[in-house]
Amino acid sequence: MSSFFSHLNPTPSFPSYTGPYKVGTTDVEIPTANLQSPSTTPDTSITTVSFRIFYPCEPSVKNPQHINWLPDPQRDYLAAYARFCGASSRLSSFISYIPFARILCYISIPAFRNARLLPAPTRSQRWPVMVFSHGLGGTMNAYSHLLGSLSSHGMVVIAANHRDGSAPISFIRNMEGSSRRAIEYQNIPHKPSREVDESRDQQLKIRLWELGLIHEALLDIDKGKTLPNLAAENSKPVADQNLAMFSSTLDVHTPGSISWCGHSFGAATMVQFVKSVFYRPSPPPSSYTPLFTPSETSSVVRQITPNSPITLLDLWCLPLRSGSTEWLWEKPLPSYSPSGPGGSNILAILSEAFFKWRGNLIILKRVVSDDPTLEKPPLPSNHAPPHIFYPIASAHLSQSDFSMLFPWVTKKFAKADEPERTLRLNVRAILEVLRGNGVEVAETSDVDMEVEKMRKDSVKENGHINGHSNGHTKPQPTKTHPSASTTQDHNILSTDGSVRGWVALQLNTKNTDNEEATNERTDENADPIEAVMEGEVGGGEEKRRL
Numbered sequence: 001m002s003s004f005f006s007h008l009n010p011t012p013s014f015p016s017y018t019g020p021y022k023v024g025t026t027d028v029e030i031p032t033a034n035l036q037s038p039s040t041t042p043d044t045s046i047t048t049v050s051f052r053i054f055y056p057c058e059p060s061v062k063n064p065q066h067i068n069w070l071p072d073p074q075r076d077y078l079a080a081y082a083r084f085c086g087a088s089s090r091l092s093s094f095i096s097y098i099p100f101a102r103i104l105c106y107i108s109i110p111a112f113r114n115a116r117l118l119p120a121p122t123r124s125q126r127w128p129v130m131v132f133s134h135g136l137g138g139t140m141n142a143y144s145h146l147l148g149s150l151s152s153h154g155m156v157v158i159a160a161n162h163r164d165g166s167a168p169i170s171f172i173r174n175m176e177g178s179s180r181r182a183i184e185y186q187n188i189p190h191k192p193s194r195e196v197d198e199s200r201d202q203q204l205k206i207r208l209w210e211l212g213l214i215h216e217a218l219l220d221i222d223k224g225k226t227l228p229n230l231a232a233e234n235s236k237p238v239a240d241q242n243l244a245m246f247s248s249t250l251d252v253h254t255p256g257s258i259s260w261c262g263h264s265f266g267a268a269t270m271v272q273f274v275k276s277v278f279y280r281p282s283p284p285p286s287s288y289t290p291l292f293t294p295s296e297t298s299s300v301v302r303q304i305t306p307n308s309p310i311t312l313l314d315l316w317c318l319p320l321r322s323g324s325t326e327w328l329w330e331k332p333l334p335s336y337s338p339s340g341p342g343g344s345n346i347l348a349i350l351s352e353a354f355f356k357w358r359g360n361l362i363i364l365k366r367v368v369s370d371d372p373t374l375e376k377p378p379l380p381s382n383h384a385p386p387h388i389f390y391p392i393a394s395a396h397l398s399q400s401d402f403s404m405l406f407p408w409v410t411k412k413f414a415k416a417d418e419p420e421r422t423l424r425l426n427v428r429a430i431l432e433v434l435r436g437n438g439v440e441v442a443e444t445s446d447v448d449m450e451v452e453k454m455r456k457d458s459v460k461e462n463g464h465i466n467g468h469s470n471g472h473t474k475p476q477p478t479k480t481h482p483s484a485s486t487t488q489d490h491n492i493l494s495t496d497g498s499v500r501g502w503v504a505l506q507l508n509t510k511n512t513d514n515e516e517a518t519n520e521r522t523d524e525n526a527d528p529i530e531a532v533m534e535g536e537v538g539g540g541e542e543k544r545r546l
């Protein structure tokens with residue numbers, strides 16, 4: 001009967017996470033005055049740093065409370081999303097009062113508010129950590145299912161809440177936690193120009209500084225330092241006991257231990273972040289204007305190493321091509337340093353829409369290669385290649401919560417199918433790259449790996465699967481981490497097409513007709529928001545810039 005009524009509920013909802021752990025979450029906003037700034041402050045009006053933490057929690061949660069997907073103040077966020085989609089200020093204000101639109105206010109994330117952190121079963125007794133940067137139009141909640149899914153496999157995932165004008169709206173609390181100042185979305189023109197480069201560079205300066213502050217906050221939290229949390233339930237600048245439970249539980253002190261991940265503009269943010277830290281020249285070349293210059297005593301300088309894993313989801317390449325950062329563009333990702341693992345800790349996952357955006361594709365291949373200066377896909381090198389994939393019938397929004405909550409919209413206008421499976425493929429690939437680089441995370445479930453279907457198909461074909469004659473053989477768990485494996489979900493990184501609808505792209509081969517890059521600068525530098533609105537929502541092939 002409850003299942004029957006659930007189908008009648010018009011409120012969109014998320015499926016459960018598929019990892020072995022339940023997921024807790026807490027909202028954090030710390031005054032920047034309480035943190036050691038890693039560099040010069042790019043905007044003194046930003047007086048706090050904000051992020052959400054997803055983490056494995058105790059399986060028995062007393063008085064469980066889910067959190068709202070649409071952040072507070074919800075009416076302001078509703079109106080901001082309406083403006084982001086093109087509505088006028090008057091219309092967006094009206095939309096925020098419409099009952100149908102306000103259904104979004106009742107969507108909840110399947111994570112438990114302030115639940116108790118589960119002790120880590122890893123060898124170090126610390127949880128691996130990933131930091132995530134959202135794209136244009138995103139917030140720290142807009143990728144909750146991807147990040148919660150990763151957390152359910154044994155990770156602490158930090159979702160940055162950027163205040164650079166890239167979110168539909170964001171807020172900064174005052175020091176008493178009693179009021180908020182709004183930062184509206186900056187509608188930066190799409191046509192490349194010096195003014196556009198300067199505007200995006202300024203956004204990146206804020207984003208990179210925020211990531212540096214988040215890193216400082218994580219170190220302080222793990223050290224048990226008392227920090228005021230303006231986002232705590234009491235809304236007062238006092239020590240938050242929910243942060244105290246993370247003391248001595250985070251693997252954030254070992255160099256190269258933190259993973260870095262972002263979507264679209266967030267992926268570009270992560271590229272510029274790790275390269276800015278790793279290639280911090282002193283003094284910088286005259287042609288180069290650094291976006292982020294951490295001091296030599298900053299802890300983040302020791303954290304970013306060639307072994308730092310990086311995941312780029314639908315990387316938007318235009319922000320990387322600013323004239324003032326050309327010197328940095330010519331440098332490869334730190335993984336390709338002589339002491340690094342090559343491309344084995346680099347994962348780029350595109351949507352099919354971004355795969356078809358030919359100009360961006362060729363630039364992406366340069367970004368993840370060992371020599372970005374080459375204008376064509378590089379010839380074979382001695383380095384391990386990066387992992388590059390895309391799921392068929394996926395859209396730019398497929399890696400965010402929007403495809404999960406509104407599948408009929410992405411199917412009708414963006415021809416995106418199976419949103420839940422698409423997101424699971426992303427999670428599988430991220431986890432397996434981490435395993436391959438020594439990060440202890442939980443096994444991917446047989447359901448996610450579609451083992452039963454693979455077994456039936458393989459047995460029907462030749463009587464075995466994955467080289468094992470008696471069906472799928474799971475690796476033995478380690479003694480220190482009963483649900484961990486170093487290389488468990490082999491097929492997801494295979495390039496032989498063994499996973500349905502999961503296409504591997506080769507870095508060092510000639511482009512196929514579909515991959516052939518265009519020399520049109522307008523295609524290469526299209527704005528992803530313009531592409532989504534005109535290509536996916538508009539549906540026209542000629543307008544599609546993804």
